[in-house]
Amino acid sequence: MVFALTGLDDKVAVVTGAGRMRSIGRAVALALARAGCDIVLTGTGRDPFRYPGEEREAGWRDIESVAAEIRSAGRRAVPVVCDVSSESSVDALLAETLAAFGTVDVVVNNAAAARESDRKPVIDVDAGVWDTVLATNLRGTFLMSKAFGRRLIAQGKGGCVVNMSSIGGKLGSPGSAAYSASKAAVQSLTASTAREWGRYGIRVNAVCPGVTGTGRLDDLPEDHWRTYVDTQVPLRRAGKPEEVADAVVFLASDQACWVTGQAWNVDGGQLTVR
Known part of the structure; x- marks a missing residue:
């Protein structure tokens, strides 16, 4: 007997930040499609000249490529x-x-600011850079929650929101104050909206990935991440985008119908106490 998740056939899912080739957003969009959802997926409209080399070599077309994959899966x-x-x-x-x-x-509120000049000590972070990180990671999640939450409430049939946070929002790592603050705030927003919307049958949860093998790791040498994983992650490897996506699909399914207001770590055991 095969255990299958239920409740996602012919549902409509919106996934933000889903255009990069090596990304959690792409993995989430594809996983939800395989689970039976039709997908609206967003990207920022990146200039193709700014695509990383692997995307240019693959002839990648951002969200258009992911949309083609979803259609190939029959959704x-x-x-x-x-x-x-x-x-x-x-x-x-x-x-x-x-x-x-x-x-x-x-x-699925997955869109996030790129890892750039915000990764500095607090005293060295430019205020404009801080604002950019908070604008995408927190304001974006708030605006999506506000607009789509109103619609979910008006429809009167429940629904599910999954916010992409990070264990960085719990650890508060040095050199990443803007990112960590934004992700901690996403967890708080998740808790507040879960309490507000529970009466409407709308569940709101956050997923908190640890080190995950996406293009976001490319800004530091591979040996840096190898050392980090060996010393900080009990399972001794980086996660895969698909493994984070599996958690999102579960939270959206009927099998998670009694789960709301949570911030789940998907991190290979790095955080074991919260």
Whole structure:
């Protein structure tokens, strides 16, 4: 007998930040499609000249490539360029979702600012850089929750929101104050909205990945991450995007119908006490 997750057939899921080839967002969008969802996926409309070499070599087309993969899996896909830090852009995304499918069931707030000049001691972080990280990671999650939460409540049939946080929001690592603060705030936003929306049958959870093998690790040498994983992660390896995606799919399924307001670590055992 095969145990299967249920409740996702023909549901409509929105996944933000899903255009990079090696990314959690892409893995989440594909996993939800394989579970039976039609997908609206967003990206920032990156300039192809800024794609990493592996994407250029593969002829990658950002969210268009992921949409093609979803369609190959037999599900419908609508790619939308969206700036989640812009209220008008998020409102337009909701309108496009409803125009395409007439409803929404699952929202995955995955879009996040790139690892760039924010990775410095607090006293060296430019205020504008700080604002950019918070605008995408926190304001974006808030705006998506506000717009899509209103729709989920109005529909009256429940729903599920999964916010992508990080164990960085619990650890507060040095040299990553903007990122850590934004992800800690996402966990708090998750708890508040879960308490507000439970009466409507809407569940809200956060997933907190540890070191995961995506393009975000490319800014530091491989031996740095090897040492980090060997010393900090009990399972002695980085996670795979698909493993994070599996947690998201479970949280969106009927089998997680009694789970809300949580911030789940998916980190190879790095955090074992919270």
